[in-house]
Amino acid sequence: MNKVKSLYIHVPFCHKICDYCDFTKLQYFRNFAVKYLDALEEELKAYQIKDLKTIYVGGGTPTALEDDLFEELLKIIDPYVNGVEEYTFEANPESLSLDKIKMLKSHGVNRVSIGVQTTDDKILNMVNRDHTFEQVKTAIKSLKETGIDNINVDLILGLPHSSETILRKDLENILSLNIKHISCYGLTVNPHTVLFNKGYKEPEGDLLRAFYDTVEEELTKNGFVHYEVSNWAKPGYQSEHNLTYWRNEEYFGCGLGASGYIGETRYKNTVNLSQYIDRVFVNEKELVSEKDKRTYQIMLNLRTIEGLDISFVKDKQEEIDSLISSGLLIKKDHKLIPTYEGMMVLDQILLKLI
Numbered sequence: 554m555n556k557v558k559s560l561y562i563h564v565p566f567c568h569k570i571c572d573y574c575d576f577t578k579l580q581y582f583r584n585f586a587v588k589y590l591d592a593l594e595e596e597l598k599a600y601q602i603k604d605l606k607t608i609y610v611g612g613g614t615p616t617a618l619e620d621d622l623f624e625e626l627l628k629i630i631d632p633y634v635n636g637v638e639e640y641t642f643e644a645n646p647e648s649l650s651l652d653k654i655k656m657l658k659s660h661g662v663n664r665v666s667i668g669v670q671t672t673d674d675k676i677l678n679m680v681n682r683d684h685t686f687e688q689v690k691t692a693i694k695s696l697k698e699t700g701i702d703n704i705n706v707d708l709i710l711g712l713p714h715s716s717e718t719i720l721r722k723d724l725e726n727i728l729s730l731n732i733k734h735i736s737c738y739g740l741t742v743n744p745h746t747v748l749f750n751k752g753y754k755e756p757e758g759d760l761l762r763a764f765y766d767t768v769e770e771e772l773t774k775n776g777f778v779h780y781e782v783s784n785w786a787k788p789g790y791q792s793e794h795n796l797t798y799w800r801n802e803e804y805f806g807c808g809l810g811a812s813g814y815i816g817e818t819r820y821k822n823t824v825n826l827s828q829y830i831d832r833v834f835v836n837e838k839e840l841v842s843e844k845d846k847r848t849y850q851i852m853l854n855l856r857t858i859e860g861l862d863i864s865f866v867k868d869k870q871e872e873i874d875s876l877i878s879s880g881l882l883i884k885k886d887h888k889l890i891p892t893y894e895g896m897m898v899l900d901q902i903l904l905k906l907i
């Protein structure tokens with residue numbers, strides 16, 4: 554029986570490259586996108602994909618594709634959609650037109666994740682984002698009117714010129730949109746990004762922690778559950794697809810630079826577009842030993858409030874007791890669950906348990 558219930562598809566194209574971006578992405582050119590979709594269709598067909606529960610189409614910017622190619626992408630995915638419970642598309646506000654929203658709806662997409670990052674138009678412009686908060690509002694209104702109300706918004710904590718005041722305004726603006734899910738990631742400044750070359754530094758630990766404390770306070774006060782280090786959801790709206798990763802379950806990964814986990818193998822696809830178009834998909838493979846599997850289990854399970862089955866760390870009783878008495882973990886039945894404090898210092902917990 555096929556145990557793999559989740560599929561990730563990467564669409565690497567963007568119209569404009571953001572200053573902080575370290576994802577696998579390329580400038581959009583129609584002729585590349587046409588060839589890319591052909592290769593993607595072939596890659597998908599090569600796996601025995603059936604009976605999925607979740608599909609997640611990320612990027613890059615899937616909505617960067619022109620309408621006819623966007624529809625073609627949806628048609629390429631159609632054969633795998635039957636029975637899927639959560640089908641997510643990532644989108645950028647400026648390219649999430651009403652026509653695209655209608656296409657998403659008619660092909661069964663029931664969740665949309667929008668890259669908002671901040672609601673401050675000046676900062677958006679400074680980091681080369683191509684949208685305004687007004688466009689976010691319009692896109693979310695259109696999604697809801699079309700019947701897609703399971704919506705996530707991504708925010709970045711610590712963008713250049715951000716502050717506590719701006720973050721509070723961001724949260725107020727986002728909460729006014731009445732959405733189901735919010736992801737907040739601390740800014741990372743990776744080499745080869747424009748921000749790095751400009752000498753910009755990531756927010757220091759204390760500042761980032763203060764930002765997280767504000768997010769936690771505002772979102773939990775407004776009925777969101779902090780269910781994963783960087784993710785808050787209204788009850789019943791956790792990302793089922795992302796929970797696949799955090800439960801250490803298997804998933805197919807297709808598209809440029811995508812990662813997957815099937816059977817005993819974790820793999821990563823090439824990030825080279827020419828290779829990908831030439832049908833050389835997988836670039837790295839890692840055979841997961843029992844020991845590695847346990848390590849992944851601990852690292853990933855402890856990110857969420859579903860927690861880790863204590864049987865994976867039964868040789869670490871002393872460390873567990875100390876983590877519980879320091880308020881970083883709680884024990885509930887046979888599970889170890891991180892507290893908010895524990896999520897904020899997850900690396901320290903992992904150092905003790907792995």
Ligand code: SF4
Binds near residue numbers: 569576577614668
């Ligand atoms: S839209 Fe996303 S993937 Fe594209 S450049 Fe910006 S951050 Fe990177």
